[in-house]
Amino acid sequence: MSDDLKALEDALSLQGAVPTLAEMPRRTLAHKGIAGPTAAHVIEEVHTPFNLAYLTFTTGSSAFQTIVGVTHAELENRNAVAREIFGRLQIPAGERMLVTYPPLVNVFSKQALEGCGLVWSHLERSSRDALLLAACREQPRLILGESSFLRATLEQALRLDLKPRMPQGCVLLCAGTPLDAELLPVAEAFGYAVHDLYGCQEFGWLVLDGRPLRADISLVPSPLGDPWRELVVGGLPMGDSFVVSDAGHVCDRAGRIITYRRARTYPEYEVIVTHTPATAAEVIEKTARTILRIKSRVVKVAQGLTVGAGATRLELVPALGRAAPIVIEGPEATVLFDTLVTAQRDMAQSAKTDPAWIKRR
Numbered sequence: 001m002s003d004d005l006k007a008l009e010d011a012l013s014l015q016g017a018v019p020t021l022a023e024m025p026r027r028t029l030a031h032k033g034i035a036g037p038t039a040a041h042v043i044e045e046v047h048t049p050f051n052l053a054y055l056t057f058t059t060g061s062s063a064f065q066t067i068v069g070v071t072h073a074e075l076e077n078r079n080a081v082a083r084e085i086f087g088r089l090q091i092p093a094g095e096r097m098l099v100t101y102p103p104l105v106n107v108f109s110k111q112a113l114e115g116c117g118l119v120w121s122h123l124e125r126s127s128r129d130a131l132l133l134a135a136c137r138e139q140p141r142l143i144l145g146e147s148s149f150l151r152a153t154l155e156q157a158l159r160l161d162l163k164p165r166m167p168q169g170c171v172l173l174c175a176g177t178p179l180d181a182e183l184l185p186v187a188e189a190f191g192y193a194v195h196d197l198y199g200c201q202e203f204g205w206l207v208l209d210g211r212p213l214r215a216d217i218s219l220v221p222s223p224l225g226d227p228w229r230e231l232v233v234g235g236l237p238m239g240d241s242f243v244v245s246d247a248g249h250v251c252d253r254a255g256r257i258i259t260y261r262r263a264r265t266y267p268e269y270e271v272i273v274t275h276t277p278a279t280a281a282e283v284i285e286k287t288a289r290t291i292l293r294i295k296s297r298v299v300k301v302a303q304g305l306t307v308g309a310g311a312t313r314l315e316l317v318p319a320l321g322r323a324a325p326i327v328i329e330g331p332e333a334t335v336l337f338d339t340l341v342t343a344q345r346d347m348a349q350s351a352k353t354d355p356a357w358i359k360r361r
Contacts, residue, residue: 027048027054029043029102031110032054032105032106032110033105033110033113033114033120034102034103034105034106034110034122035102035122036099036102036121036122036123037102037122037123037124037125037126038101038102038103038126039126040126050350051071051072051343051346051347051350052069052070052071052072052294053070053071053072053074053075053109054070054106054109055067055068055069055070056068056070056103056106056107056201057103057201058200058201058202058296059176059200059201066296067294068201068202068294068295068296069293069294069295070106070109070294071294071339071340071343072343072346073339073340073342073343073346074203074204074336074339074340074343075109075111075112077204077214077335077336077339078108078109078111078112078204078205079109079111079112079115081108081112081204081205081213081214082108082109082112082113082115082116082205083112083115083116084208084213085197085205085208085213086116086118088208088211089142089171089173089195091116091118091141091142091171092117093116093117093118094117094119095117095118095119095141095142096118096119096120096121096138096139096140096141096142097113097118097119097120097121097140097141097142097143097144097173098120098121098122098123098131098134098135098138098140098142098143098144099120099121099122099123099144099145100123100126100131100143100144100145100146100149100150101126101144101145101146101176102122103201104144104145104175104176105120106201107175107199107200107201107204107205108204108205109204120144121134121138121140128149128152128153128156129156131143131145131149131150131153132153132156132157132160132162135153135157135166135167135170136162136165136166136167138167139167139168140167140170141167141169141170141171142170142171142172142173143170143171143172143173144173144175145172145173145174145175145176146174146175146176146177147172147174147177147178147179147180147183147194147196148177148180148183150172150174150183150187151180151182151183151186151187154183154186154187154189154190154192155186157190158186158189163189163190166190168191169191169192170190170192170193171192171193171195172187172192172193172194172195173195173197174194174195174196174197175197175198175199175205178259178260178261178262179194179196179250179251179259179260181250181260184250194251195208195209195251196208196209196210196249196250196251196259196260198257198259198262199213200238202295202296202297203233203234203236203238203295203336206231206233206238207231207255207257207259208252208255209249209251209252209255210248210249210251210252210254210255210256210257210258210259211249211252211254211255211256211257212257214233214234214335214336215332215335216233216234216235216332216333216334216335216336217231217232217233218231218232218233218235218328218333219231219232219244219257220232220237220269220316220326221326222241222265223241223265223266223267223318223320224241224263224265224266227243227244227245228241228242228243228244228263229241229242229244229257230265230269231257232316232328233336234333234334234335234336234337234338234339235271235312235314235328235330235333235334235336235337236271236291236295236297236299236336236337237265237268237269237271237297237316238265239264239265239268240262240263240264240265241262241263241264241265242257242258242259242261242262242263243258243261244256244257244258245258267318267319267320268319269316269317269318269319269326270298270300270316270317270318270319271297271298271299271300271314271315271316271317272299272300272301272302272314272315272316272317272325273288273299273300273301273302273305273312273313273314273337274302274304274305274306274313274314274315275305275306275309275311275312275313276305276306276307276309276312276313276341277308277309277310277311277312277338278307278308278341278345279307279308280307281301281305281307283341283344283345283348284301284305284307284341285301286344286348287299287337287340287341287344288300288301290340290343290344291340295340299337302315311329311330311331311334312329312330312331312334312337312338312341313327313328313329313330313334314327314328314329314334314337315327315328316328
């Protein structure tokens with residue numbers, strides 16, 4: 001090897017700021033708190049940008065499963081929601097939770113569960129038998145999972161005469177699909193409390209037993225008509241409409257949002273940003289593209305966008321028809337949208353240090 005090449009090689013070995021593959025930081029399933037089996041996925045390593053706290057994906061209940069990015073700026077709101085959930089359920093720190101479907105942890109975030117002091121574990125295999133074995137051996141205080149799966153497992157426990165070995169006073173936290181009403185009498189036979197948790201990977205948990213978990217949740221008229229209302233979080237429509245009833249939720253009569261009566265909203269609303277506290281339109285335009293890419297929500301920016309406004313103002317415009325737009329005005333009602341603006345601004349201010357990516361050095 002020539003002296004010049006040897007000098008170049010020596011210099012390369014000293015460039016600690018430019019990592020080798022082995023030196024790159026790694027975020028594993030364990031780091032995300034979801035190191036458990038599922039029968040519906042394959043584990044694949046990916047390069048994840050530093051501006052995202054972690055990657056997850058939608059459930060695919062209404063469309064193709066798609067990747068979701070969760071920004072660092074969103075984590076504090078998810079932490080607050082987790083504290084609200086376990087506070088309402090009166091679950092203190094140190095209790096054990098058994099998670100039947102690992103990606104449900106992503107809706108909380110690992111940081112949120114750790115902040116609440118919860119200890120959680122996953123099944124050895126993605127099956128009812130594995131759930132029965134784990135419930136009897138670990139005696140969890142909570143079991144988090146899809147309601148029909150929990151119902152079928154409890155029915156199996158009765159058939160196998162395992163009821164005496166199941167945990168006492170357990171809480172069933174049902175999520176992922178609309179609540180299976182047939183679970184309620186089966187859970188009652190075990191003395192278990194049932195709670196209905198609604199949310200999504202994109203924005204976290206939103207409603208518990210018919211009661212909102214965030215202050216920036218709005219219920220707006222749905223194209224489906226009365227008694228349906230579309231749920232909007234932080235100014236962004238969820239695409240889900242629910243019956244809203246004073247009769248109350250089956251798990252909490254004070255909860256008016258009947259989350260087990262859910263229908264996809266059609267046609268969906270378009271979101272138009274008309275006013276922003278930001279001083280430049282560019283950050284809002286980039287945020288709109290970011291929301292489309294990592295949250296699969298379409299946000300458009302008005303041509304006459306007002307910058308430097310006192311609060312964010314969003315208009316929800318019916319995609320079809322001539323109905324007047326619905327106005328969502330901040331700061332309280334637009335917290336989620338404003339959080340994503342913050343994340344976009346933080347990303348723009350962070351230095352790009354990869355010479356191969358920058359392509360100019």
